Amino acid sequence: MNKLEILKEKAKGIVLHASDNPKNRYKLRYEFYQKYGEPFIKGKEGLGNSELAFMDWEIKRGVLNSINAQHPGSLWWRSVNSHFLYLGTLAQLIYESGETFLDLPVPVNFWLKYINTPNERSWYRAHNSSIIAGYQVADALAFKENIYEQYFINIVLYRVLYAQSMVEGVSFGVLGKIFGNPRGAAVSILTDIEAFYPSHYPLSKEDIKYVTHHAHNLNGLIEDIFDKLFIIPHLDELYTEAAKWNSSPVVLEYIKNNKPLYPISDSEFSSAHFNTKLTTKKIHTL
Incomplete structure (x- = not known):
């Protein structure tokens, strides 16, 4: 086993050891940022x-909970997070080993660039290329989620790509200036607002109204303005740019005519996967 394979196995072991304890997952990244x-x-x-x-x-x-917990986590969310942790951990191990390797995964190279030159742009490229890689790895698992969770997964992705657009110098709206700074408190604030990031898993009936933009209240209006006015009209362009920024062409398969397509493995690359089910399925039947 060569040096790179040894480091890969070590990174996998570190993530596996943390995988069934969400706080240990968090600790891995907290300790990373204490250093870098x-x-x-x-x-x-x-x-x-x-x-x-x-x-x-x-x-x-609760999406990162063990599958065997009293309130089981999500296979999809756990998988995306685990792959994300693996890529960042591998980059850290490589950097701290002092070794140089060729043919590393794109996100690992981006994390190494971030560690060597930490700034908003290098961080977004490392972070978002890792997220996209996680989405790719977990594509089939997304079909185990209900249709509303699948759509919410797309919302999560396009919001973080939108945030990146500001630091890349491509502004799709004034909100990017506020939302785009990874040092700031914008994400912490937004994740405390149920309309943007629901706290229930699986999604509650009220959550579904927000996810599908059918909540007729002030929070729903704010969310509608944020997504439907500032982001959704630019999704094709946003994903095209994101594929370049993050050297992740697969993300182009997740969008068509400004409509999200993920997951793609069983959707025949058609936005009809969401168009009919999201508008005709009755919420009260869940």
């Missing part, structure tokens, strides 16, 4: 603030 977060204030997580806030929301929602 480039904080303005000593002891803070700096560029890791947004990621850690999102993972905290995942933990509270």
Whole structure:
């Protein structure tokens, strides 16, 4: 076994050891940012603030729980998070080994660039290429989620790509300036708003109204403005740019005519996967 294979196995072991304890998953990334977060204030997580806030929301929602827990987690969310952790952990092990390797996964190269040159752009490319890779790995598992969770998974993706657009110098709206800074508190604030990031898993009936943009209240209106006015009209362009920023062409398969397509393995690359089911299935039958 060569040196790279040894490091890969070590990274897999570290993630596996943490996998059934959501707090241990969080700890892996917290400790990473204690070393490589480039904080303005000593002891803070700096560029890791947004990621850690999102993972905290995942933990509270229960999607990272063990499958054997009293309230089981989600196979899809756990898989995406595990792959994300693996890529970041592998990059850290490679960096700390002092070795140089060729033919590394794209996200690992981006994490190495981030560690060497930490800034908003290098962070987003490392983070979002890892998220896209996680989506690709977990595609088939997404079909184990109900149709509304599948659609919400798309919302999560396009929001983080939209946030990246600002630091990449491609602004699709004024909100990107606020939402795009990974050091800031925007993600922490948004994940505390049920309309944007529901706390229930599986989604409650009320959550589904927000996910499908059918909530007729103030929070629903704010969410509608955020998604339908600032982001959704630009999805094709956003995903095209994101494929370039993150060297992740697979993300182009997740969008067509400004409509999300993920998961794709059984959807025949057609937005009809959502168009009919989201509008005709009655919420009260769930």
